[in-house]
Amino acid sequence: MTDPDFPDSYKQIHGAPHHVDPGPWPYLAVLLFAAIAAVAILVASYL
Secondary structure (H helix, E strand, O other), rough: OOOOOOOOHHOOOOOOOHHHHOHHHHHHHHHHHHHHHHHHHHHHHHH
């Protein structure tokens, strides 16, 4: 598997170093982007 987004359980089973695991940050980045996009859409709709 070359997909960097495979589950953490796969990394743990196959012995990937802990520092390779990005943790929750990618999910937080996606949520932050979604929140910014939602605010931008709301602002644009009111202008």
